[in-house]
Amino acid sequence: MMNKIRRKIKTLFSKDFRNYFFFKKLKNMLRRKSGKSVFFDIKTMGAHRRSYQIIQQFLYCGYTCYIRFPYNYYREMEHYGKKIIHLKKVYFSNKKNKFSITVSGSEDFLNQQNCDKKILFSIKLFQILPDITDKDFFAPPLLHPNLFFPETEKKIYSEAFANISQSRPVAAIFVGNVNNVLSNDRTDNTTYNLDATKKDFNIYTRVELFKYIYEELFENVYLPASYEELTQKIKTGELKNKIVLIDTKVCKIPQKYLLKTLLQTNFFIYMPGFWQPYCHNHIESMLAGCIPVTQFNRFYLNYFQHQHNALLFNEIHELKPLLQNIIAGKYEENLAEMRKNILELYLQKFSFEAFRIKLSEALASKSHTLNYYTPPTVNMNK
Numbered sequence: 001m002m003n004k005i006r007r008k009i010k011t012l013f014s015k016d017f018r019n020y021f022f023f024k025k026l027k028n029m030l031r032r033k034s035g036k037s038v039f040f041d042i043k044t045m046g047a048h049r050r051s052y053q054i055i056q057q058f059l060y061c062g063y064t065c066y067i068r069f070p071y072n073y074y075r076e077m078e079h080y081g082k083k084i085i086h087l088k089k090v091y092f093s094n095k096k097n098k099f100s101i102t103v104s105g106s107e108d109f110l111n112q113q114n115c116d117k118k119i120l121f122s123i124k125l126f127q128i129l130p131d132i133t134d135k136d137f138f139a140p141p142l143l144h145p146n147l148f149f150p151e152t153e154k155k156i157y158s159e160a161f162a163n164i165s166q167s168r169p170v171a172a173i174f175v176g177n178v179n180n181v182l183s184n185d186r187t188d189n190t191t192y193n194l195d196a197t198k199k200d201f202n203i204y205t206r207v208e209l210f211k212y213i214y215e216e217l218f219e220n221v222y223l224p225a226s227y228e229e230l231t232q233k234i235k236t237g238e239l240k241n242k243i244v245l246i247d248t249k250v251c252k253i254p255q256k257y258l259l260k261t262l263l264q265t266n267f268f269i270y271m272p273g274f275w276q277p278y279c280h281n282h283i284e285s286m287l288a289g290c291i292p293v294t295q296f297n298r299f300y301l302n303y304f305q306h307q308h309n310a311l312l313f314n315e316i317h318e319l320k321p322l323l324q325n326i327i328a329g330k331y332e333e334n335l336a337e338m339r340k341n342i343l344e345l346y347l348q349k350f351s352f353e354a355f356r357i358k359l360s361e362a363l364a365s366k367s368h369t370l371n372y373y374t375p376p377t378v379n380m381n382k
Helices: 002-012 015-029 049-060 071-076 079-086 150-162 195-201 206-216 227-235 255-262 280-287 316-327 332-349 352-364
Strands: 037-041 064-067 090-092 099-104 115-122 170-176 243-247 265-269 291-294 369-373
Touching (some): 037 049, 049 064, 049 079, 049 115, 150 280, 150 332, 170 206, 170 255, 170 316, 206 243, 206 316, 243 316, 255 280, 265 280, 265 316, 280 291, 291 332, 332 352
Parallel strands (some): 037 064, 037 099, 115 369, 170 243, 170 265, 265 291
């Protein structure tokens, strides 16, 4: 009996409970009524990076967001799911109010008649590709949740566009976790080298691409040992003809400086994320005006065109000559045009404003139920 009482007291004073209580009770007391409201059925959507992303997009469009879930569910949320409750104009709702829009991960929930429009939040993007239509929301992982704010997007985009014609001091770069794959002391050799990545998507893994570039272009590859060392070499112009490979397990770029680093880079080498092709660094580099070097154009609905807004390859042996051309400066005359085109693509397809325009068009359509397709955060084929 005493242990049960202790557990209840511990729960009462836990950080999770305080956050949940503040969100559900105190914050709701301060809310202001809004004509544009959207209800998110978090239990069917899941509370993770993807749900955080769509809520941020609706907030940008001027909606007041309402969500509902029990405390026990809150305790099981991942970190970025919990961040949802700290967003302004996000409130808890226990009532079946009339909402402008309802977003749910369940088709059964969409049968309810308490909203004007319904959006099915689906993590089955890979099952629907390549049949996704212009009427659907295509939502790969966008900026990292810690960077996913309209003011951040506006600032970085403006800087990239203002310097669109200038060649940058870094030829090409990759930034991401490769679990210290080049070290004999590594403990994890599989996270970014899953057989499922190759089997499910027919693409090379992050580890395969990282090691291939390092081994084939060793003399032209730079592996920084620290962020301070990297910035110093950028300042001295030593990376003008170098491929910079950054394993964040070895060289950690402070997140607040990541986009600024990308603003100094001409090309970004796309490598898959965990299991799946997508990774938030693809979109971050696009925002900064880095030109993609990628194998998986089809997973971006063929938005990329070779030497128009990207450099494309299919087989790994085709990557080496592309990088050699970058090192030799053979794309120098086309850099400004390619950068302009990739910035326009970002603005038209992946920006907050692109979502607002897409949402306006969707709400004006006759369709009562809309589809928002995003990839899962884990391997769904296990």
